[in-house]
Amino acid sequence: MTHRGGSWFVVCVTVIVSLGLLPALPSPASAQQQRDTVVIGMAQEPDCLISSFCSMAAGSAVLNSMFASMVEYNDQWKLVPRRVEKIPTVKDGDWQLLPNKRMKLTYKIRPGFTWHDGKPVTAIDTSWTYLMLRNPRSPTISRFILRKIDNMLVPDPNNPYTLVVQWNELYPFANTGHTTLPKHVMEQAYQQDPSKLKTHKQNTAPVGNGPYKIIEWVPGSHITLEAYDKFPGGAAKIKRQVWRFILDSTVLQANQIAGQVDATEINNFSIDQMVEIEKRNPQIAAHYTPSLTWEHIDLNLDNEWLKDKRVRQALVYAINRDEMAAKLFLGKQPVAHTWLPTLHEGHNAKVKKYAYDPARAKALLAEAGFKPGTDGILRDAAGKRVELTIMTTAGNAQREQVEVIMKEQLKDVGIDLKIDNRPASVFFGQITNRRQFPHLAMYAWVMSPISSGLLWHSGQIPTPANNFEGQNIPGWRNAENDKLIDEALTELDAAKRIQLLQREQEIWVDELPSIPLFFRLSLTTAKKALKGVKPAGLSGTYITWNSEEWFWSQQQ
């Protein structure tokens, strides 16, 4: 038996080595190693590829390569024209203010852009798209902006490159362009039944107008795009772009370390994982880009204790956010003192700062009528033990670590913090939307360059009466703040609007309906040999916003 076993061993080794020597069998990564391809790994798979019908960020990331917007934000968060000749302004006269708070904007569309089937992209497509999305039977997710528009016209049929947009109210961000879809591809299906548009082929194999066109979408595996040769300015330098869906962030991390993906976006990485990637593979660059994601803890202002501003302020004084940022995020993620991030035009850097001060916290709590019990935990005037419950998304390691640190720090000021987490679908589906958290709820809002604070309006408090519709989860009511928001929503003068936003933040920081924690970074990675990558950190402007400029350097 030993002799026969030894023979089998020799046979196995010979087979293994021979397989490796066969010249016809390529190494699995050879396709990627060809410099005409870039592979981008994502921890999400898009749900569809029509942005107005889809909810997932993954779809928007792929669409950044396939569609050229009229106007877009670049990596400096500046608005730049892309498919239009210029951005309309009041000063230049192509943004006109009309009586009764109406407006008219005129865009000149740049000729030269074509759909991937060769047909020209014109203002007629944009005008048709508006009508299609506005139709209540279309599966449009949000008509927030569409409702502010009365009409989109192409006044001169002989000039299909001029678009006129008629607004029925003042809106300061009216010059940020509009969604454009190919009328000639979708109109027939739209006429037959708008409600079935979610199943139209444009969702899965869209005809776009951007630097890349779709070749295939293998569900569960990848999407392959190829450079569009008729893109104005020339075809993209890298011929092929492959988006691979690797849902587990640990496995995605392994793929990036092993070099089996060239870049990542929407990767669910933590900062620790990013540091590990750079350490294990020095050929990978980790990008830590400021973003508009605001991590915070909402306070339930209906609670008897949290109604008192002094208690809310005491909570913020009691938490050492600088220490959390240093320990948990290696000092890379800035502490938030307000709800608008630093790069937002309306950010107020002069708001009151709540530095870690447990003595001040105790003083405020004493002022509010709390006295310590024999166990060191405070009692209110009725003798009730001060126990607060914090809830967040279960399984989110960093949020759970924040909770643990908070528990220790709040204990020092006499507050017993209980932790009670839920799966994300339950947390967002019920706990926050229906305000079912008793005291504290930790999560993040993704703001945008055009955020004006609407979510803090008292009309946005979800209640049974309004079917729990609205985003003012703490339930904050402030008449002055409401007035400022109403004004900011329609203030066209940027300087005035910024003043309004800054005053909103002053009030907010004093009242503290939420505890501001951090401004999260947008974490992306890319091989150093891949040049031209400029992450923007904006929701809607993903790593591929300028992918037609990417190229492989000669050095690896």
Next chain:
Amino acid sequence: MQRFLFRRAVQTVIILAGLSVLMFTLLVVTPGDPVELLAASDPNIQPEDIKGLREYYGLDDPLYLRYKKWLTATVFHGDLGYSRTYGQPVRKLIGDRLKNTVTLLTAAFGIALVLGVIVGIYSALHQYSLSDYTITIFSFAGLAMPVFWQAIVFILLFAVWAPWAQIPALAWLKFPAGGMMTPGVAGGAATIFDRLHHLILPTLVLGTHGMASWARYTRSSMLEVVRQDYVRTARAKGNPERVVVNKHAMRNALIPLITLVALSIPGILNGAVLTETVFSWPGMGLLLFQAVLGHDHAVAMAALLFFALLTISFNILADIAYAIVDPRIRYD
């Protein structure tokens, strides 16, 4: 046997009907419907939009009405509906994914069964030897390792670290860290090799538990059989050891294994969900996982019922196989 099969078919229909009610109810009452999740992620979404979306997806209909619509469409029209997430017919989605899962399951099952039986027989015939102890240790290790953990360890070892891949002849022993294919690979032999290359790690992970348990079962079953009088008689008659083992011992030792193997299939299916998720293998398991998380009820119902039907079918097959191999077992 025909009456037995008819009885089991009727029982299957009743079980599936009951399961469909239970699964549909659980899916619908699970907190966090898709529109609520959407609203939570976008501060600009307005109440009118939420109302419109709820009407569009029929989310405000009462539970019994939603179930009735689903049942009518599925049973009487064969229409599994559309995926709310992907906007594609469920039938097409499942069809694409089913092929991938069948590939993975067949490979894992085949390797696990063949290697498990061979190793178990070898171990039994060399009881208390060094190789027997080694096999026992590895078997218990295989049984103890959680699938999820094992998958990640294999990826780190064979896809990220893989120091042997520095030797050119062994470069192919560095495996892809997930996925089913390398996009853009030229057709023909290169595609076949690429697909096989991607298949190896998930197959090993998925097959480990089965291989370990079947090796142990085969070993104990074989040990029991080789001590029987008829095996001693076969040896005494002068038969070569090969004939004693293959013809007399193994056939009898494998009878209980048939039942065990058939009953293990559902366990492998459960493991497939985890394996496919970690390896991003686009199969039914991953589809089910995504559908449940994303509240894509049409897809989730179809996938869950498919797994239920598969489990019940393999139970019936186990009973039939048992009757075939063991003449003492008869059904009526």
